[in-house]
Amino acid sequence: SVPILIRLFPVLLTKFVYLNFLAFPFFVDFRQPELLLNNTINLYLTTEPGVMVGIWHTVPNSRGAEARGKDQKWYEKALGDDHPVIIYLHGNGGTR
Secondary structure, three states: OHHHHHHHOHHHHHHHHHOOOOOOOOOOOOOOHHHOOOOEEEEEEEEEOOEEEEEEEEOOHHHHHHHOOOOHHHHHHHHOOOOOOOOOOOOOOOOO
16 A cells, blocks of 8 residues: 555655654754754854755864853854864754
8 A cells, every 4th residue: 555655645755765854853942052062053044035044053172162152243253264164964854
């Protein structure tokens, strides 16, 4: 019966293969990463009109003491200094 359902409803296949309707860990607010990770802040980038992408900016432990208690402006300025930036693309699950 499963092959027939997949043939009739191909969207089911993509849902079960990618499982992007699940948010794990459960009941976590990804808009507040500072509750989960040290030296991390939530930011949003506008990639094109009407499209906003949420990102987390985490500074390394070597700058942790400097970052402690700082606001969003400090983190945005830290992105533009001479330190390297590593971009981690986690997938298509809709969560960070």
